[in-house]
Amino acid sequence: MELNKQSINRDEVIIVAEHLVKTFPGPVLALDDFSIRVKRGEVLVVIGPSGSGKSTLLRCLNGLEAIDSGTIVIDAIPLDHHESNRLAIRREVGMVFQSFNLFPHLSVLENINLAQCLVRKKSKPEATRTTRELLAKVGLGEKIDSYPDELSGGQQQRVAIARALALRPKVMLFDEATSALDPEMIGEVLEVMRTLAEEGMTMVVVTHEMGFAREVSDRVVLMEAGRLVEEGATEQFFLQPVQERTREFLRQIL
Amino acid sequence: MRTRSAVFIQIRDLLGFGLTIAAAVLLILRGSEQLGYNWHWRQVPRYFYTLIDGQFLPGPLLKGLALTLEITAISLVLAGVLGLMTALLRLSSSLIGRGLARFYLESIRNTPLLVQLFFLYFVMAPIFDIGRTATAVLALSLFEGAYASEIFRAGIESIGRGQWEACHSLGLSRAQTYGRVILPQALRRILPPLTSQAVSLIKDSALVSTIAVYDLTMEGRTIIAETFLTFEIWLVVAALYLGLTLTLSVLANGLERRYPRIA
Numbered sequence: 001m002e003l004n005k006q007s008i009n010r011d012e013v014i015i016v017a018e019h020l021v022k023t024f025p026g027p028v029l030a031l032d033d034f035s036i037r038v039k040r041g042e043v044l045v046v047i048g049p050s051g052s053g054k055s056t057l058l059r060c061l062n063g064l065e066a067i068d069s070g071t072i073v074i075d076a077i078p079l080d081h082h083e084s085n086r087l088a089i090r091r092e093v094g095m096v097f098q099s100f101n102l103f104p105h106l107s108v109l110e111n112i113n114l115a116q117c118l119v120r121k122k123s124k125p126e127a128t129r130t131t132r133e134l135l136a137k138v139g140l141g142e143k144i145d146s147y148p149d150e151l152s153g154g155q156q157q158r159v160a161i162a163r164a165l166a167l168r169p170k171v172m173l174f175d176e177a178t179s180a181l182d183p184e185m186i187g188e189v190l191e192v193m194r195t196l197a198e199e200g201m202t203m204v205v206v207t208h209e210m211g212f213a214r215e216v217s218d219r220v221v222l223m224e225a226g227r228l229v230e231e232g233a234t235e236q237f238f239l240q241p242v243q244e245r246t247r248e249f250l251r252q253i254l
Numbered sequence: 255m256r257t258r259s260a261v262f263i264q265i266r267d268l269l270g271f272g273l274t275i276a277a278a279v280l281l282i283l284r285g286s287e288q289l290g291y292n293w294h295w296r297q298v299p300r301y302f303y304t305l306i307d308g309q310f311l312p313g314p315l316l317k318g319l320a321l322t323l324e325i326t327a328i329s330l331v332l333a334g335v336l337g338l339m340t341a342l343l344r345l346s347s348s349l350i351g352r353g354l355a356r357f358y359l360e361s362i363r364n365t366p367l368l369v370q371l372f373f374l375y376f377v378m379a380p381i382f383d384i385g386r387t388a389t390a391v392l393a394l395s396l397f398e399g400a401y402a403s404e405i406f407r408a409g410i411e412s413i414g415r416g417q418w419e420a421c422h423s424l425g426l427s428r429a430q431t432y433g434r435v436i437l438p439q440a441l442r443r444i445l446p447p448l449t450s451q452a453v454s455l456i457k458d459s460a461l462v463s464t465i466a467v468y469d470l471t472m473e474g475r476t477i478i479a480e481t482f483l484t485f486e487i488w489l490v491v492a493a494l495y496l497g498l499t500l501t502l503s504v505l506a507n508g509l510e511r512r513y514p515r516i517a
């Protein structure tokens with residue numbers, strides 16, 4: 001599980017998204033010829049004003065929304081009309097939602113075991129071993145038999161992260177994972193995400209936590225109205241943004 | 255711990271209930287007296303069972319009760335399966351599936367059960383050579399299944415989009431998503447309306463007496479025709495139905511209490 005960041009070939013591209021177009025009835029152009037590449041082990045932070053298409057981008061990347069046109073290839077698997085490819089991508093891409101979306105009728109153990117057993121076809125003891133490992137990692141070892149409604153928001157989100165990790169995904173998508181949390185719980189979730197990043201997980205993170213973005217990410221993308229305004233290496237993006245719009249946006253949120 | 259006042263309220267309610275029942279019984283007794291009705295309660299037990307040389311022989315009332323139980327139990331299962339399948343069809347992406355489900359629902363819900371029963375009994379049964387009891391089961395299942403399917407559908411639709419999306423991102427198939435995540439939560443939520451539908455099924459089952467199926471109601475009618483124990487037998491028959499439906503409600507209540515997760 002421990003990946004050494006240095007050992008990863010940092011030039012290998014794992015996510016290729018090109019000329020993505022996504023419209024919603026209205027019509028709303030949520031993605032407007034949007035292209036992005038993410039390298040293996042890279043942490044990409046996506047920022048932008050409300051309604052700029054950040055969630056839509058993540059949802060398209062794992063097939064939750066179908067794109068109107070464009071191409072998405074993840075770990076050499078094209079997200080096309082082949083059901084087997086779509087399924088493969090859903091398995092290789094983990095997603096963490098703002099609203100956790102844990103299964104309320106299942107215990108923490110069952111939440112994390114479920115997909116391991118059904119999707120990875122693991123035996124129950126085998127899955128449980130992985131679950132214990134992951135819970136220890138997110139600092140919730142003692143909550144294994146709890147139910148979601150017995151946990152705080154921060155704890156629920158950490159369980160949700162463990163649940164996504166249990167499938168050993170190649171890419172993790174985070175859509176405002178801390179936005180629904182009380183301020184005192186944000187830190188514990190960001191800490192788990194930071195650890196993941198340090199271990200070399202490829203991550204696409206939509207967040208308003210600029211401190212986290214600056215510290216953890218390799219690259220930042222600013223979106224607006226479904227388009228890419230600016231992208232750059234983190235330091236450069238925050239210190240010397242090229243676009244006037246980026247400077248304005250950063251002034252507003254920093 | 256219950257407080258004193260809670261106990262007091264319960265006792266008061268119980269007393270009130272008892273008094274109301276007593277008043278109702280009194281009214282019936284007075285009314286029947288005025289009609290000059292002669293009560294013959296001692297003749298009633300023999301229609302439940304008789305003991306001949308110490309051997310237990312079930313009477314018509316017990317036999318009728320058994321058949322009613324059998325018919326409703328089978329219909330309950332069939333209606334459940336039919337209802338769930340119809341709900342899934344209606345929610346599927348298949349145009350034909352959705353159309354089929356709609357056709358079934360509309361035709362069942364917009365015609366009287368009695369007419370459906372007669373249609374099956376006089377038209378379909380002779381053509382397909384279906385027995386009387388089977389016809390009764392079929393009619394009840396088709397009828398209650400249509401209503402059950404609406405309950406299932408509402409339950410499934412009440413589960414938030416987030417649950418579907420979590421399953422999707424975990425790579426679960428549609429069947430796995432339904433079977434392990436959506437339905438367990440939906441079923442828990444729809445247990446109360448599903449129970450009242452089951453109660454309706456028990457009550458509606460009395461209609462099968464119209465196609466000469468010897469259920470509880472039919473046996474009651476037959477006994478009355480022979481003995482004129484009209485008041486006694488109808489009271490007993492009603493009490494038996496009440497017993498059945500109350501038992502079902504208690505069972506459902508227990509089930510609800512056993513799975514308290516998710517309100």
Ligand SMILES: Nc1ncnc2c1ncn2[C@@H]1O[C@H](COP(=O)(O)OP(=O)(O)OP(=O)(O)O)[C@@H](O)[C@H]1O
Nearest residue numbers: 024025028030048049050051052053054055056057
């Ligand atoms: N299911 C949908 N149906 C219709 N319109 C949608 C749908 N989902 C998103 N949109 C629209 O698409 C645009 C992009 O939405 P999206 O949720 O991706 O924005 P966002 O950048 O994530 O915003 P926020 O920061 O508020 O989460 C918005 O105008 C939104 O109203």
Ligand SMILES: [Mg+2]
Nearest residue numbers: 054055056176
């Ligand atoms: Mg969003």
